[in-house]
Amino acid sequence: MSDLIVRVAARGEGVTADGRHAAFAAPGDTLTPENIVLPGPHQQAPPCRHFPQCGGCQLQHLDDESYAAFLTDRITGALAAQGVAAPIRPPALSPPRTRRRAALQAESKGGAVTLGFSEGASHNIVDLRDCWILTPALFAVIAPLRKLLARVLKGRARIHLTEIDQGVDVLIEGKIADGLAAIEAVTAFCLANQIARLAIDDGIGPETRWEPDGVTITLGGVAVPFPAGSFLQATREGEGALVAAVKEAVGGATVCADLFAGLGTFALSLPGKVYAAEAGRDVVLALQAGAARAGRAVFAEHRDLFRRPLTAAECDRFHAIILDPPRAGAKEQISQLAASNVPIIAYVSCNPSSFARDTDILCKGGYTLDWVQPVGQFRWSTHVELAGRFRRT
Structure with missing residues (x-):
């Protein structure tokens, strides 16, 4: 049967x-x-010839309706496991070919280079000749970058590509050849392909090899300096959906805190005064510089919120608090928020399980989860992002 x-x-x-x-x-x-x-x-027929071998996508066989249902089910199931229910809005799906950042693998063997995503649960690299998730600008760099790496790469490397204001930012985590020939090859590649910056990290931190102009990423209308390898929302459409959800959640609040603020994706999109806490020192300095240059009322502090979360009393100073923690969630900070009297909390998450765990803590502390907005910006992957609004009841 x-x-x-x-x-x-x-x-x-x-x-x-x-x-x-x-x-x-x-x-x-x-x-x-x-x-x-x-x-x-x-x-549906998977559009990419590398599917399902390539680990960049796992769900190209799903049409948009079933892919959206998958995102919703992941969130609903995680919340149900904690005994929580909330309205789940229709997911905001990013279109194909809109991923503006990606981490690829590269390996040099016998003078040839393989460059692409790893196979699922494997160290084998799929040599990328087609891609339905990267922006055209990022994909256009793949073939010339493969030729460059064939000349300069030693062994294996991780390659970070990000589309920023000035073009494509390239960070190579690995070892490349020394000498004049390698320097000339890098320069020629950057000139020919409108590379905004190329940096090498051989284990002691990124060293810039090419950057004709200072690189930035525009967030909330503010050009923010972009440290090599920094986090950025995967698509412009996904960023827009998350920012819209956060702005709706906080409403007219004019004194807000943005925790795990990064480069200021949310802090720079909010009106009024914003306190921004972030553990990455280079990222905080970039946010401070961008906000100061634009005259924005953003106070950015270098602060590890896992070791030193805002206390409940500190949280009470704000009309609304936004947080966007890493995949593990923010249990230490959430415990303080649950004991606070902050009227509104906007929680952005990339992990339904840790979000559900933290939701349970907040609800037991007297908050109500009003709604959840799923966001599918990692097209055709099992990765789920979301934004939710909590209200003190």
């Missing part, structure tokens, strides 16, 4: 009502007793 695929599990496999799993199955597909997947109405 055949079974219907009813949902997609966290790792991307289809699941039947009785718990059978099948790789690359979509809701509405049929799984036969021989474990053969018969395509249904939500199964």
Whole structure:
């Protein structure tokens, strides 16, 4: 007897009502007793020739409706595991070819270089000749970068590509050849491909090799200096959806705190006075410089919120607090927020599980989760982002 695929599990496999799993199955597909997947109405032909070998995407076989349902189900399931329910809004999906940052792997063997994403659960690299998630500007750099690395790369490296205001920022984490020929090759590559900056990190920190003009990223209308390898929301569309959700959540609050502020994605988009806390020293300095140059009322502090979270009393000084912690969540800071009287908390998360855990703490402290906005900016991956609004009741 055949079974219907009813949902997609966290790792991307289809699941039947009785718990059978099948790789690359979509809701509405049929799984036969021989474990053969018969395509249904939500199964689509994957557009990229590297799928499913390439680890950059896991869900290209899903149409937009089932991909959006996957994002919603991940959040709903995580909250339900903590005994919490809340309205989940329709996900904001970033279109194909909009990823403006990516970390690729490169390996030099016998004078040839393989450059691309790793295979899933493997160190093998898929040599990227096609990509449906990177912006055209980033993908255009791949082929010439492969030629450069064939001349200068020693062994294996991690390559960070980011599209910023001045063009493409390239950070190579690995060892490259010394000498005049290598310097000339790097310079020629940068000139020919409108590279904004190229830096090398061989283990002691990034060293800039090319930067004709100071590089920036515009956030909230402010050009902020961009330290090499810094975090940036993956797509402009995803950033826009998260910023819109945060601004809606805080409403007319004019004295806000932005915790885990990064370069100021949210702090620079808010009206009034903003306190911004961030543990990365270079990032704080960049935010301070951008805000000062633009005349924004943003006070940025270098502060490790895991070791030294804002106390409940400190939190009470603000009309609203925004936080965007790493995947592990912010349990230490959340505990202080749960004991505070802050009227509104806007929580941006890249991990439904840690968000749900922190939600449980806040709800037990007297907050209500009003709504959650899912954001799918890592197109066709199992990665889920979201923004939620908590209100003191």
